[in-house]
Amino acid sequence: MSILAVVTALALSIIPADDRPTVPTQQGAVQGVQDGGVAAFKGIPYAAPPVGPLRWRPPQPVQPWTETRAADHVGAICIQPPANGDNAVGPGPMSEDCLTLNVWAPSGAREPLPVMFWVHGGGYVNGSGTADLYDGSSLARRGVVVVTINYRLGRLGFFDHPALAADRPADEPAGNYGVMDMIAAMKWVHANIDRFGGDAGDVTIFGESAGGVAISQLMLAPDARGLFTKAIIQSGVPQGPTSRLDVATPSGPPLAERGAAFAALKGVPADGSAEALRAIPGEALLEPAPNFGGGDLVIADGRVVPTSIEDGFARGLQAPVPLIVGTNSNEFPWARADTNPMAQALAPAERAALVAAYDDEDDFQGRFISDVMFNGPARWLARAHAAAGNPTWLYSFDAWPDAMPQPHRGAWHAQERQYVFDTLKTSPWPTTARDEAVAQVTSDYWATFARTGVPAVDQQPTWPAFGAGEEQALVFHNDGVAVEPVPGVARLDLIDALLDRLKTAGLR
Template identity: 60%
Template sequence: MSLVSLLGAAVLMTQIAPSPPAVEPATARIGEGVLVGRVADGVESFKGVAYAAAPVGALRWRPPQPAAAWTGPRDAGQVGAICIQPPANGDNGVGPLPMSEDCLTLNVWAPATRDAPLPVMVWIHGGGYGNGSGTAALYDGANLARRGVVVVTINYRLGRLGFFDHPALAAERPVGEAAGNYGVMDMIAALTWVRDHAAAFGGDPAQVTIFGESAGGVAVSQLMVAPAARGLFHRAVIQSGLGRQVGAPPEETLRRGVEWSVAAGIGQTAADLRAVPAERLLSPVPSFFGGDLILTDGAIVPVEVEAAFAEGLQAPVPLILGTNSAEFWWMKPSDLTPYGALDDGIDETRRAALVAAYGGQAGYDAHVVSDIVFNEPARHLARLHSAAGHPTWLYRFDVVSAAMPEPHTGATHASERQYVFDTLAASPWPTDEMDQRAATVMADYWTRFAATGDPNGADRPVWPDQRSAPDRLLEFGNAGPVAKPIPFSERLDLIEAGYRVAGPAD
């Protein structure tokens, strides 16, 4: 499509869409060709940019391959398809249809005016490695870009398309080819693309921050220990990203691949597997925490995250990590789920001490799952990273909108995303001036960290570094951020002691 045609299409879009901001074309030349994006309100955007070849046909369940070059200008004004996943069911982190197996695209936002190379922030979305995308309005990077950064959001393969193996696939692989963690390989391919192309959008490839939430936070922790990702990023943020998760080893992943395919009535050759319609791979839904999708494959993720941090093998970069105050408020230890089973092996003496620390059975039921899954592991990784001499900042998010309808008094899992991105317009509930103040300060801390490797600056409250202020964090609340000791540390101490004995689910 010619540049004139693209401009005409942009004008047509402005005529059809209801009251959009004024848009103009923006161009960027990368190795594969020329992209034509848009400029609106001082921010350039380039959307739906392929960072790898479509992982279809013979490339299904193969490491990502380079994207093909093109001739002439290519329109980059619309987001690409989301990766194959179950129906969104109202999840504001999913993004618009269509969905396709051809989904390895990314989106870039950058200030239209820049005088020097800018830090780059690469977002890895959550969704339990089974849903979500980098295209949701929740993750629009424009407001962060206005703070002087280049923002990149990515799609990566999900579910059994992104995290899967089978003996038939193993038999045809070249010797030494990594397998199983295809979604994480996609992330590394996207970071390689950023290294090679950031300068075309005004970004500095030597100042890359990766940040992600939930499964995206798990991904950040895996990238922290992935040899293939070393040097592709220089700072990291883990938002509600577990920390003590145990990944399935290769032999377990192969076994589960056979079990699923046999139960689904699928032939046991590589050709049979690659011929299966992608939507058929969605049922039954693979378990994120139950062993289907978090994989310690021995190559891309060579060892468990916690073990790598304990040995000082993680990337030696500045790190922010934290949790929300009411993460899994709806989950109980009696639930018949992998999360509910986490306390099943606790002996009666330890259980009695824990129940007492929570002020009784009701408090235990309400909070222990969140503490085991999120709060204690975040504190543990923060201690390990700071003990290795690396700058480390811990946070607790406790902003609760007045109109938030859920029946609890804390910040639920994933509710910090709209504040980090300063995208309150994408909030699932109404927000007000308090929320905007919280979003402004949180986005300011995050972008300052991306720019300098330290979130502190301007006149914001000082966020204590774990190296000089152990076990202190910054709590983001309705009244503003406050530095304080880690709340409920006695509960976390008891959980940590269980790991030292034999693990909380021994």
């Protein structure tokens, strides 16, 4: 890079420390707000509204604007069903016109800063990047630029139908519109983030639950290659086959076949028109609800999502970037083991051995699904990524607010998000100094990894790389962090053997 280019980049990257900073993006100027040394720019469109003829099409470029655009409030959340009070959904209204992102950047930075790009969870049917839980201010104060995004959800984000296939160009990708949105937002960051003080060549993608699954898939996606340099997967590593666009798999029929069956319920036959499909009101696409576990959503299309996560990582096809991966200690304690097909497939001797690896029958019932869906797959992916020669770190999150009442107490699914973002103020329970200390150190580890590629925090335990000798994890407890052997290793080994048996038998 020439000296002039460096000077120009630095000039663009300095956000003035005034109350209403303005940044010239490639599409037009945006004006945000500054508070406490962090400039926030909200509701910035990164793609054209996916409405009318653009519904069920890959994201298209947004139309430029000439007047400075107010970026002081979040955009609409994508259409989704009620979320039972989940604080990760964000404020309304809902709309199909929802492809926006939010940026938090330290004011007055004198050099380009690393970027943290967040993909929210919610089973690919709920959530948004607009929720207060994902306010990026605290992370940004740790010397990074934070980006959160919305992407299309449910059947608006993951859908196909014979009429759509007949209507689209032969070379146009289909089905995974929500994943295409994520990649479009990453490309927007690559083109524009230098103007907000970010370094487009130093981007950490991170996400939780379905967002963690998305990070795993983006690590395999050819169109995302080169758009990120590090990754963090929080509670999002499924093992097993992925549904396909055009053929049946153990996950279910092809996506187009499922789409035709659904559209028939809405009065559009399999030989109907794309126009008729696009005329269905967005809210009408919510019922009956799509089945995340049954493969109604993300598919392996051979292009955007080339293969399943398990197959891709086993073959070393993922991006060779530093990775943090982990889970919470008891993701789904309310989900009983005997309701799970994996537990139902246990031979009597397998079941007896597994129960013996837990504290008792009740512990097995409460922890098996967490182990088979989260803890075991996270260890498997850490092994696969490290075996390919990539720096890898494994964690287990075992902390929760001191004021959390029974029967809720525990590090259940999604509990770590408010610690990662250091936004415990959004918790429904009052927080203590001990809670805040755990949030501070968690956020410090994440931000330091984004800045340096190594999760090292002063005066905290050295987090050992996974695969270098004994398998260890960094465990986040209520009273601090500690390096420990991988939790529950005996039961995870038994679950691995079960999964291998079922795979060999063609049952998963």
